[in-house]
Amino acid sequence: MSCASDAERVYLCKALSESLHSVEATDDLRFAHYLAAQELFDALVVCVAGGPSQTGLEAALPTLARLPGRPSLVVVLDAASPADCARLLRAGADACFVAPYSxxxxxxxxxxxSRHAPGRAGGSGRExxxxxxxxxxxxxxxxxxxxxxxxxVVECLLREANAPIARDYLIRYAWPEKEGVEPTSLNLVVLRLRRKLxxxxxxxxxxxxxxxGYQLCTG
Known part of the structure; x- marks a missing residue:
């Protein structure tokens, strides 16, 4: 997530986290691009203060649209005309919201x-x-x-189903609000999941x- 102000970032981070999203936030679009190039994300939410024509966002969207895993690009604007939104959608945005937004x-x-993106696995007719x-x-x-x-944990594993996911990456994904999480915490979660399955x-x-690390096997 790249946001125009601290207040917007805190508000959206809290709301998205409560909706079971794992969130990384930055106020720098270039650093957001760097993060998304290093790790897989379902979506990038870009919040822009002022008109989009002054921010360089339209020029940046084609590059963001070519990121690994092709995350959805959601743009949130303080102010924009229908023509502005149309240009951003043509440039690569998947959705465009203008304040006041929900x-x-x-x-x-x-x-x-996400229903139309990678992240589901099927085998023998089972989704x-x-x-x-x-x-x-x-x-x-x-x-x-x-x-x-x-x-x-399952969300992270399912994004690359039937492929190994590094333990450190799983920990960062599943405990975004904490640092120094011990591998034993992940092991316990996996143990509970295995029992449930x-x-x-x-x-x-x-x-x-x-x-x-671990691998989700769906075959």
Missing amino acids: VMEITERMRAL VRLDPATRELVEGAQRVGLTRREYL GACGMRTSIETVSRY
Whole structure:
């Protein structure tokens, strides 16, 4: 997330975190690009004070649209005309909001965009996905409820299903508000998840990748 002011950043970070999003924030668009190039994000939310024509945002959007994993690009503006929004959408934005805006609408639009992006896995006719409305992991007709931390761990693993994810990356993703989280905390969350998946008879499993991390297996 790149925001125009501290107040906007705190407000949106809090709202998005409460909606079960893992959030990184910066007030520098170039640093936001650097972060998104190093780690996978579902969406970039760019908040702009004033008119977009003075910020260089339109020129930056094509580069952001080519980031690894192709995160959704959501632009939030203090003021803009319909023509301004149209130009930003043509430049690469997936959604454009103008103040006064609704955080609920932004969140729901991000969810809608994620339904058409990588982050689901399927095998043998079974779709494996997360339901953010109920905080459940869904495998075909089966559902299992997750805690907030479990949800974030599965969300991170599901984005690269059937591929190993580094332990350090999982910790940063699932504990964005903390530093110095011990690997044992992640191990305990994974243990609880394995018990839940096994109790529900789900074929989806979490495998340990020796000396590296974990992998969500959906096949």
